Amino acid sequence: xxxxxxGGAAPSDVTVIIPGGPGPLPWLAEAWRTRxxxxxxxxxxxxxxxxxxxxxxGWAILQPLLLMVVYWGIFGRLLGVPTGxxxxxxxxxxxxLVLWQFFSRALTDASASILHQAHFxxxxxxxxxxxxxxxxxxxAVDAAAGLVCLVVLLAVFQIWPQARWLLLLxxxxxxxxxxxxxxxxxxxxxxxxxxxxxxLPLTTQVLMVAAPVIYPARMIPGALGxxxxxxxxxxxxxxxxxALLGTPAPDALPAAVSVxxxxxxxxxxxRLVRRTEPAMADLI
Amino acid sequence: xxxxxxxxxxxxxxxxxxxxxAASVPPLAVEVRHLSKRYGGGGRGGMIYDLLAGRxxxxxxxxxxxxLDDVSFTVPQGGVMGIIGRNGSGKTTxxxxxxxxxxxTKGEARVRGRVGALLEIGSGFHPELTGRENIDFSGAIxxxxxxxxxxxxxxxIDFAEITDFLNTPVKHYSIGMYMRLAFAVSAHIRxxxxxxxxxxxxxxxxxxxxxxxxxKQLCGEGRTVLIISHTSALLEExxxxxxxxxxxxxxxxxxxxxGIDFYHRDILRLAPGGRLGADGRPYRASIKVGRVRGxxxxxxx
Numbered sequence: 184x185x186x187x188x189x190g191g192a193a194p195s196d197v198t199v200i201i202p203g204g205p206g207p208l209p210w211l212a213e214a215w216r217t218r219x220x221x222x223x224x225x226x227x228x229x230x231x232x233x234x235x236x237x238x239x240x241g242w243a244i245l246q247p248l249l250l251m252v253v254y255w256g257i258f259g260r261l262l263g264v265p266t267g268x269x270x271x272x273x274x275x276x277x278x279x280l281v282l283w284q285f286f287s288r289a290l291t292d293a294s295a296s297i298l299h300q301a302h303f304x305x306x307x308x309x310x311x312x313x314x315x316x317x318x319x320x321x322x323a324v325d326a327a328a329g330l331v332c333l334v335v336l337l338a339v340f341q342i343w344p345q346a347r348w349l350l351l352l353x354x355x356x357x358x359x360x361x362x363x364x365x366x367x368x369x370x371x372x373x374x375x376x377x378x379x380x381x382x383l384p385l386t387t388q389v390l391m392v393a394a395p396v397i398y399p400a401r402m403i404p405g406a407l408g409x410x411x412x413x414x415x416x417x418x419x420x421x422x423x424x425x426a427l428l429g430t431p432a433p434d435a436l437p438a439a440v441s442v443x444x445x446x447x448x449x450x451x452x453x454r455l456v457r458r459t460e461p462a463m464a465d466l467i
Numbered sequence: 468x469x470x471x472x473x474x475x476x477x478x479x480x481x482x483x484x485x486x487x488x489a490a491s492v493p494p495l496a497v498e499v500r501h502l503s504k505r506y507g508g509g510g511r512g513g514m515i516y517d518l519l520a521g522r523x524x525x526x527x528x529x530x531x532x533x534x535l536d537d538v539s540f541t542v543p544q545g546g547v548m549g550i551i552g553r554n555g556s557g558k559t560t561x562x563x564x565x566x567x568x569x570x571x572t573k574g575e576a577r578v579r580g581r582v583g584a585l586l587e588i589g590s591g592f593h594p595e596l597t598g599r600e601n602i603d604f605s606g607a608i609x610x611x612x613x614x615x616x617x618x619x620x621x622x623x624i625d626f627a628e629i630t631d632f633l634n635t636p637v638k639h640y641s642i643g644m645y646m647r648l649a650f651a652v653s654a655h656i657r658x659x660x661x662x663x664x665x666x667x668x669x670x671x672x673x674x675x676x677x678x679x680x681x682x683k684q685l686c687g688e689g690r691t692v693l694i695i696s697h698t699s700a701l702l703e704e705x706x707x708x709x710x711x712x713x714x715x716x717x718x719x720x721x722x723x724x725x726g727i728d729f730y731h732r733d734i735l736r737l738a739p740g741g742r743l744g745a746d747g748r749p750y751r752a753s754i755k756v757g758r759v760r761g762x763x764x765x766x767x768x
């Protein structure tokens with residue numbers, strides 16, 4: 184394997200420094216060439232995050248588990264939200280929560296990743312896109328731990344692995360695209376408009392209600408329901424439940440549109456990061 | 468027709484710097500043309516509009532000032548160019564543009580090869596990580612390949628003199644230890660083009676000497692080096708050309724000895740011997756306060 188060159192060009196390459204920064208293709212090529220930086224940033228924050236905590240990485244699993252218990256008490260027992268069929272509410276809600284937690288981390292942590300690492304932006308150059316991507320990787324590690332935990336929980340409720348579970352890869356890929364799109368777009372936007380940072384906690388809460396995290400999508404019928412199903416996170420969560428729990432799969436057409444929307448968001452996110460990159464050090 | 472000719476002359480074909488006439492002219496490592504950088508400005512308040520209209524993020528805003536104003540020069544491969552100038556003359560801005568931390572407002576720069584920037588201490592350090600982990604991480608951020616980092620790690624540890632504290636989080640380091648480690652990491656980058664700031668030579672006198680010695684070594688290894696320094700001796704010893712910046716403009720570009728003389732005499736307005744006048748002010752005041760100058764001379768005489 185040839186060594187991965189970090190932080191810039193190959194020895195004989197000429198770097199052209201112009202006001203607008205590099206064009207889309209060279210920009211992407213450089214980000215790819217320096218991808219190890221994203222991995223190292225992610226590893227660094229994973230290492231640093233649980234130092235001086237007693238529970239360590241257990242927090243990654245404990246948070247969605249505790250939330251699940253709370254929602255089970257309120258929505259499962261007290262309000263009796265139907266899950267569809269004979270699916271126990273805990274696995275129903277935990278599936279939604281693990282996936283949602285990844286997206287919510289993309290909205291809050293990853294979107295602040297560039298702003299909160301101003302010491303990098305103003306002191307040293309590397310493709311800035313690695314900062315939100317590294318945040319996403321950390322969130323993905325937590326989500327993976329959550330998914331393992333989910334498998335255990337499913338076993339507790341006598342639901343065993345089967346071939347259908349492979350279909351989970353589809354919703355997971357869509358989750359990555361949606362999360363990356365949101366993280367990239369917001370991480371660049373927040374540099375220009377700090378307002379975004381203040382709006383995000385509230386927005387995340389509202390968006391969680393607007394996705395079938397703790398209730399099934401079936402509860403939203405009619406025209407509103409069709410609009411609702413264009414949300415990529417609806418496709419992600421309902422798709423994951425269909426794969427794991429055997430609930431009805433999401434409708435094909437709104438699901439397809441939601442995939443296109445997620446890809447559009449990713450495109451816009453990449454574009455905004457690239458366009459903002461030359462001015463980032465001045466904006467922070 | 469004529470207009471067109473002038474256009475071409477004024478933009479593309481304007482000579483930038485005197486070319487060295489040699490048997491074989493080495494290819495240029497750094498080529499800077501009409502580089503300008505504008506900072507500040509109150510903004511127009513039309514940020515949403517700008518964003519929707521797709522306005523480039525680096526387009527100039529009204530107000531503000533030119534931190535760098537139409538700077539042009541070239542450095543051949545293997546050349547060592549010193550940069551000198553007063554505070555706020557644009558030295559750091561120039562380095563920040565060349566290391567791509569920030570983009571220019573106008574103009575263009577071409578750099579051949581990987582750029583290593585030693586401009587700030589501890590750029591890639593994380594307080595919670597140990598010395599060894601930070602070497603690995605900041606080395607990568609500063610542009611080392613995996614193989615280079617593995618090779619350099621012993622030299623870095625040795626140079627920084629922190630062998631006993633390698634597995635201690637750097638937040639428990641003394642400031643001196645932290646700075647030593649940071650300089651050591653930066654000083655072992657093997658990139659083709661190095662941007663140095665002598666401000667990095669830190670610590671007690673012995674370590675400062677060690678840093679300066681290392682800087683001289685880096686300059687002598689056939690790499691292309693751009694170095695900011697206020698130490699005339701260091702510049703005269705290491706550089707083969709000197710760029711004097713004043714208020715964002717190139718005031719002088721050429722022989723280092725002549726450049727330092729020029730800088731002392733015409734920019735700093737120091738008395739011969741490089742010292743300030745008896746009252747702690749420059750010996751020769753600027754032309755604007757000519758009468759004061761006359762008064763001071765009278766008093767001194």
